[in-house]
Amino acid sequence: MKKMLQEFKTFINKGNVLDMAIGVIIAGAFGKITTSVVNDILMPVIGAIFGGSSLTDTLNITLRAAEYDAAGEVVKEACVLGLGTLITAILDFIIVAFICFLIVRAFNKFKEKAEAKKKAEEEAAAAAAAAAAAAEPKAPTTEELLAEIRDLLAKK
Secondary structure (H helix, E strand, O other): OHHHHHHHHHHHHOHHHHHHHHHHHHHHHHHHHHHHHHHHHHHHHHHHHHOOOOHHHHHOEEEEOOEEOOOOOEEEOOEEEOHHHHHHHHHHHHHHHHHHHHHHHHHHHHHHHHHHHHHHHHHHHHHHHHHHHHHOOOOOOHHHHHHHHHHHHHHO
16 A cells, blocks of 8 residues: 555656646636637527527427426426537537647747757857867877977987
8 A cells, every 4th residue: 555655646746747737727727718709609699690599599409398297397308409509519629629729830830940949059059169170270190290209309
């Protein structure tokens, strides 16, 4: 049991778990925003075009109406084919997917610019190193030094 708790502690302390948890929380909040955009802004407009208040009201098809007793309580639930609900969910998905696409696209462009900048800096550093190496006087080779020593000894 102690070993399992230690493994769990190691797992939780990894950065990826924290990143994933934050991503899930943000995705939940983002899902609420997109659902609101679809349900509260797009669907009423589309529903008005089709003659109702929303697609759920307009395009859902009642296969069997609800049955009520004398007190007005539902005895049998209505059987409804939810085409409007399906279309709403599809639009919600398309909006989320499109926004995710825009985020990934912006991230990739940012990444490309950062890589291009890094490559340009590396090339500039390499060019500066090559220029510095070319500007330094060339050190004599061993053979040249030995020949110079021989010539000096021969003069004496």
